[in-house]
Amino acid sequence: MNKTTDAAFRETVARHGDRPFLCVPSDPARGYHQDGYEIDYANAAGAVDELIARYRDAGYGHGHRVAVALENRPEHCLHKLALNALGISCVPINPDYRPAEIAYLLDHCEADLILHLDSNADSLRAAMSEISRDVPMIEASKFADGPPAAKRPAPIAGPVTPQSEASLLYTSGTTGRPKGCILSHQYELMSGAWYADLGGLMALEPGAERVYNPLPLYHVNSGILSFFGMLLTGGCQIQPDRFHPRSWWRQVCETEATLVHYLGVVAPMLLNQPPNDLERAHSVRVGFGAGVEPGLHVLFEERFGFPLVEVWGMTEMVRVLADNHEPRQRGSHAMGRPQVGLEVRVVDDNDQEVPPDTVGEMTLRYSEETPRFGAFSGYLKDDPATEEAWRGGWLHTGDSVRQAADGMLYFVDRKKHIIRRSGENIAAAEVEATLQAHDGVAQVAVLATPDGTREEEVFACVVAVNESDRTETFARELFDLCFERLAYFKAPGWLTFVDDLPKTGSQKIQKHRIFGADGDPRDAAGVFDFRKLKRRR
Template sequence: MGEGLPPSVYAAFKRTAEAHPQNSFLCVPSRPDRAYAPDGLELSYGAVALIVDDLVTRYRSAGYGLGHRVGLLLEMRPEFLFHYLALNALGCGIVPINPDYRHDEMLYQMQHSEADLVVGVPHRVDDLNAMARDRSEKPLPVFDCTALPEVFPAPQIRAASGSIGHDTECTLLYTSGTTGRPKGCILTNFYALTAGACYRDLGGLLTVRPGEDRFYNPLPLFHMNHAMVTASCAMLTANCLILTERFSPTRWWQEVAQTRATIIHYLGIVPPLLLNQPVTTDEKQHRVRFGLGAGVEPQLHKTFEDRFGFPLVEVWGMTETGRIFSDCHEPREIDTRAFGRPQPGFEAMVAGADGKELPRGQEGELLVRHSAADPRRGFFSGYLKNDKATAEAWAGGWFHTGDVVRQSDSGMLYFVDRMKNIIRRSGENIAAAEIEACLQAHDAVAQVAVLAAPDELREEEVMACIVLMDGHAATADLADQLFAWCFDRLAYFKAPGWLLFVDSLPTTGTQKVQKTQIFKAGEDPRQRPGIYDFRARKKR
């Protein structure tokens, strides 16, 4: 993995464009209510190469090059790839901006990254200009991606000298931390290319066919899964990227069938919502060979595969790692949370609080590295302007993921939970994910988030926040049924002591629930009107 890779992402794209100019590179499904390409769009590698090279000329003539960064608020539009590749050709880093960001979030990101210019979608240009006016250290030109100037303004600082290669910064991706400001992960060309090569080479059920596959990935382009892993893999294999807006269960099968997708990507929220949709002809007319993702509930895994006719392959990865583990070889363990085994070039260890390896079968933190000789090879280069956090993450020569896992005697790794999602109740460590999986399997539950509520006697108590499926009313009787559902299936202490019905749960752009935003800072969740208290029923 990583051997024989071209020097940059642009070089990989250009090599494919020259060898396979007629192959489809970008596809946008039709959608009449969309502001751009309402009838859909399909662009070949050759056609995109002409657009990209025109942008290269324009950026180069303005003086952009090594050391510069450009913010991109381009949602899921093809323009994101146009500017990404053009800037990469010159050695510039891109700073993808979450389109859901508000003023202060964008301001922090553009200040921290010291971006030299921003390109955005038309309906956010005013917001970007307002943000740019508040950035005090230097001017920040903002441009509408549909109305670019003939000549870009020159950056204030000249480009650095040197050649573009594997170590050149490619992307600065900001993680959505649960405390403090997001950290900027510096990702190089080698990181991006290695991520794509890892996907390309997984094999088994995840065998990618050069020039034949079409990736339908609803995850945003400011996420490593799409921009780094999937896009790089597509370019390395002369395959097509399908660009759709964020996941929609009602549009999913129509778009998958229309775009002739052969590979889909998913998050845990996708399978239950698709299973809850009525049967349609589109769901039977797809060409999908496999789905790649993380977080499918074990209780739903086989049900999904039986209904829709293709395997969902669980993987694990992080922005910092680039590479992914995968449970892609039969026999898979779909009734568990298995996500793969360590491999050469992506080693793993399950460690205790002291950083030492635990015996097989015990739960501990997942630590990963490339190898003992070169632990950080292909990983992120560090957190921008935060050497302390980088050093802490790499304590002991392993990257500390913050995920609790266990490993079997066969080497298989099983996800347990994020360390911060462990509830400490009367000395018992309870994984929120286990309770969420149990509740998610109930027909009345559309979404669920389990978190720790304060408890004066037990330290913490289990609290479940539940969004109901349409047609189900938030009644005391249903709350009682859901408590009994968990109590009958889990150890008594894992059942929710508190249960609250909510209209919705806050999510990130990648549809991950933001548990820290369910309640306001300082709010006691136990005081919410309508909450149900089942603590007295939690007995052996």
């Protein structure tokens, strides 16, 4: 894929101009496109050309970065294509971020412009009050009048290339602050081509597929993987605002989806819905996702009539592994075998390869000659972290797996201190830092605890400065602190007070010893349950 995203888009427009490109299901309760929306490739190209003209006329060009806060609206995709055509990087903003989190993103990426909805203007202004830079803003509904003029010339001279930055996606890091993953045009197109060429149960028919993806456009799954998979094959991306279990089958049937994307949370929530006629009236051939509970895998397929293909991917390398060929290893956490262009090595803590069926960390590369080909370009302003991730010429994923003698890989656990809740990666260190900032907190450790619906939940263990503060009132005060400063999903769903935290001789907290190897934190005495308070605002 030695081309730019704009070149790839124009080629598809020439081949599939009259085919649908983007679709939004109808939803009377949604604040936009209540009656649904669909645009074909030819009309999308016209809309993109108009956006390109507005950006160019305002002085934006190669090397600029635009922070995009359009949630899951199809306009996000059109603006991304326009930005990339000019060599501008698209920096999506998670709509659940609090002002302090947005401020860090804007400051760290040195955004040149913010494209936003009217509904998130106040949060963005509050974020700007926390940084020293004044970033121009333009509301999407007023973009036809043109954005504010760029405050600096385009930083990069020369044409846009496959190596130019196309997106900057922020992903949770184990040290607390999110890291900015630089994704090139080549990365995005190679990811889409890999998706399109998976074959087996994921074989795509050019110009005919319609993928229903309820995941966020500000994540790599929907915003890059399926989006470019559809763009390269003349398919249509169906983009609801988010996952809604009650309207799932109506929307899937109404939009004639042939593929659906899912996370582990989707299966139990759909299985818990009462049976209805639509759940077997769909056109879905296959589901594509990760994290389905082993005991639900077969149940889901038998009730709803299509296979769930379990996959593995990460922002740094989203050319996915997939268990997409029969016979599949259903209910086993199997996630596919290495392929040409995606070599895998399972290693111990000393980066030594382990024998088959031994748990170790999964590391990846393209090949020995070009290990980083098609992967992310690096972490913005953090070369040491980039080199650490690539130590020894292999990308360290932080995920523990085991590999059978036949090459099949099975997911075991996350090696990093990352909590996976409903598809969101939460850095324990970020929540710990927020709690530790309270004067009444002496020490804190945050860990993951199982959750039957959301895969994992945030569990905070707090050592209070004053023993008299070990009350529900103080626990709620700490929850509110996190809820105000962090995205809602990062706040502790569970919180307990402990006398002390076990440590090594070098004073590192040993989280695995707090409740023991077989202990369930939720069963401990004096645990406060705040899960019902964790709601979007």
